[in-house]
Amino acid sequence: MDPTLKLHADVDVMEQSPLLRGLVLTLRYAEEHGGIGLTKSDAMNRKFVHWAAAAFNWPGHTPEELFVVNKVLNEHDLFPLWPLRNLLHHLKLIRRYKGTLRATALGRSLAADPAKLFDLIAPIYLYRFVHDEYMREGDDHGVLGNWHIFLNLINIEARQGCRSERLIEVLYGMTDGESYDPHYSDVRSTFRINVLRPLCWLGLLWEKPDEKGMFGDSTYYKTPLWAACLKLESDSQAKLRLVH
Numbered sequence: 001m002d003p004t005l006k007l008h009a010d011v012d013v014m015e016q017s018p019l020l021r022g023l024v025l026t027l028r029y030a031e032e033h034g035g036i037g038l039t040k041s042d043a044m045n046r047k048f049v050h051w052a053a054a055a056f057n058w059p060g061h062t063p064e065e066l067f068v069v070n071k072v073l074n075e076h077d078l079f080p081l082w083p084l085r086n087l088l089h090h091l092k093l094i095r096r097y098k099g100t101l102r103a104t105a106l107g108r109s110l111a112a113d114p115a116k117l118f119d120l121i122a123p124i125y126l127y128r129f130v131h132d133e134y135m136r137e138g139d140d141h142g143v144l145g146n147w148h149i150f151l152n153l154i155n156i157e158a159r160q161g162c163r164s165e166r167l168i169e170v171l172y173g174m175t176d177g178e179s180y181d182p183h184y185s186d187v188r189s190t191f192r193i194n195v196l197r198p199l200c201w202l203g204l205l206w207e208k209p210d211e212k213g214m215f216g217d218s219t220y221y222k223t224p225l226w227a228a229c230l231k232l233e234s235d236s237q238a239k240l241r242l243v244h
Contacts, residue, residue, distance in 0.1 A: 002147045005123045009228040013118045016225040017203030018058045019125065020118050022084045025055050027093060027103045027111035035100025043075040044085070044101070053078050059200070059207065080201065083129060087121055122229065126202055131194045143187075143194050145171060150195050152234040154220070158205065159238050161219045164188055164196060196220060204230070 007013065014021050029048065030036050037045035044052075050073055053063045058080050070077050075085075088094040093107030103111065110117040127147055149171075157166060165176050168191060174184055196218075199205040204226045209218045 002123065002127045003151055003230060003232055005126060005229055006119050007115055007229045008231070011224050011228040013203070013225060013228075014114050016223050017118065017201075018056065018080065019084065019201045020114060020121070020203065022052070022056045022058065022080060023087065023093075023117065023121065024111050024114050026052065026084065026088065027107045029055075030094060030101055030103040031108055031111070035097065035102045036094075038096070038099050038101065044081065046072055046074060049073045049075055049078050049081070052081065056080070083125065083131075083201070086129075087125060091120065091124075118229075122202060126198055129198070131198050132190070143191050151230065152232050154199070154205070155222075155226075155230075155232050155234045156238045158220055158222050161208075161221045163217045163219050164192055165217055167191065 014024065026036070029051065036048045039045055050063075053061065053066055053073055061078060061080055066073055066077060075081050088101075088107070091106075093104055093110065094101045095104055096102075110120065153167060153170060154162070157170065165188070168174050168176075168184075168188055171191075172187065174187060176184060176188075196205065196207070200207050200220070202225075203223055205220045206223050207218045207220055
């Protein structure tokens with residue numbers, strides 16, 4: 001059974017969670033601007049995408065980072081819009097209307113209550129969402145283990161920051177050797193995409209990349225939102241490790 005994921009302490013969830021912030025700001029934009037314009041291919045228009053890149057303040061996806069490789073931004077260039085839009089449609093928080101996306105009554109209501117929206121979307125996004133957009137039916141792209149194991153392990157290991165290579169070693173007994181190992185690389189990449197990145201996007205972890213950028217590892221730290229919405233069997237162990 002997946003650990004309960006629900007706010008039980010006061011925390012600025014809009015500040016901590018890029019995903020929630022993106023959802024709320026998108027719904028508010030749609031309400032204030034008479035909808036989000038759609039292209040003929042059903043993509044969000046550039047006007048909104050450029051606005052979203054600046055407004056979301058999404059780590060790793062800021063205008064400064066995005067415009068290094070793009071002169072203009074289309075929906076697919078701002079990658080977090082993929083899970084965000086899927087969630088909005090799945091939960092019926094937006095609807096298509098005359099070439100636009102409009103916030104529904106439920107969407108408008110939840111945009112005014114971010115904590116309530118977080119409690120709704122957090123378990124759906126973390127536990128039920130397919131985080132690898134390139135996964136095809138029948139592909140073995142999943143990760144061995146479950147969220148009960150992952151969250152309790154990270155709860156202990158990330159008490160003062162941990163690297164993905166440490167989590168891979170504890171979970172699977174694999175270490176990063178001096179020479180390139182394609183299997184190890186695949187395991188670490190899959191774990192990052194399906195476990196660590198969703199936790200960062202939801203706002204439970206924050207990532208500090210090393211100087212090697214996309215070719216290196218990162219250190220992951222628990223945010224205040226982690227303790228505010230999770231109660232885990234390993235909590236006492238994590239606290240003991242901090243003392244010692």
